[in-house]
Amino acid sequence: MMTLTKEKLTILREPDVIFFRNKAKEYAVKIGMSLVGQTKLITAASELVRNMLRYANGGEAILEIVVRNNIKGVRLTFADKGPGIKDVKQAMQDGFSTGKSLGLGLPGAKRLSNEFDLKSEVGKGTTVTIIRWKNGL
């Protein structure tokens, strides 16, 4: 996999969510992703940025255009230095929430992405990476 374009944004406040989402849309449009694809990517991004703000007081979001086997995609990385997730398997379940919320953010983001990776260490932080390919379902 090769990276063509890369950009890093700091997420600290609520308005950063909208700004980041618009950036993600820009990247998706740039590689010619379909409208459904764009919407799925942006919604997944929205969930992950919000988690970062809510549970880790913010963090860093990286946008990339990547290529693999001649196919382009958008890769988004969300890295925070928050409390980390104790039980990742539990957090990935529909309806699990420590924030009295719907508990759909993480599992939903996974379903909305083509590739999903979550690494978390208690006391160190959490990093989530997702990819949506141009022609992804």
Added chain:
Amino acid sequence: MKSKTASFLKKNKKQLLEAWMHNQLADSTLRDDLITNEELGKQSEELLDSLLKALGSGEFNADSDVFQPVVDIISELSITRARQGFSPRETSLFVMSLKRAFYSIMDKEFANDPALLYQEAVIINNLLDTLSIITMETFIKGREEVILRQTDEINEISTPVIRVWDGILALPIIGTLDSARTQIVMENLLQMIVETGSRIAILDISGVPTVDSLVAQHLIKTVSATRLMGAECIISGIRAEIAQTIVHLGIDLSNINTKASLASALKLAFNMLGVEVRRGEKKSII
């Protein structure tokens, strides 16, 4: 620290003010549409007076109490300028150009004592730098206030509740539905339900760019609150790509009335109220 600057500056106040005004007016970006020369002269003299008075105390630290009146004047001025739409350049120039005026006067006064000139210049420099920083800080604070006020205004004007039919309200929601917006939408809606005795509210989300779990949760809350008031909600304007995304996200909207368009939502509302809309005989105009 002892300094000769204070006393000699006082003597030269008139020249100082002239030089300063000259510097300010010489800048091509000066907004003479926002401020008259006379007003600028008045502001400049006021600041200079209070600055010279503070310097007279022998104190040169802008953070000390004697400089409070100076800081107050500068803050007031920067905030006002931010609100009036001055640029950062125009605003910072106000204090920066005073520095140049000080230098030109001191240059003459201490011409034969470079060591003293240097010493005095450093003092003045530090002082005016601090004042410049205060200028910029308050200016930015002023701009932020303007932005916050605009955000509030946008929130207010972009959440109208429209009475489309007897007993039917429509709320076109445009933009992101964050917590603050939801609060306003909900309050406006519930109040209108009481005022008009409406039984159906149509929430149209055609103008909402992203429906994530937070937005969905806000929608569900609004629907529940409406039901508690004895009215029913229909959510319309769900675009195809949003529908697919909601399903993948796992949000369950199955016990909420949803329609693709405002027109079909209105049809459903008529149905629920037992209203029949029919095309009548075309009446002749002549």
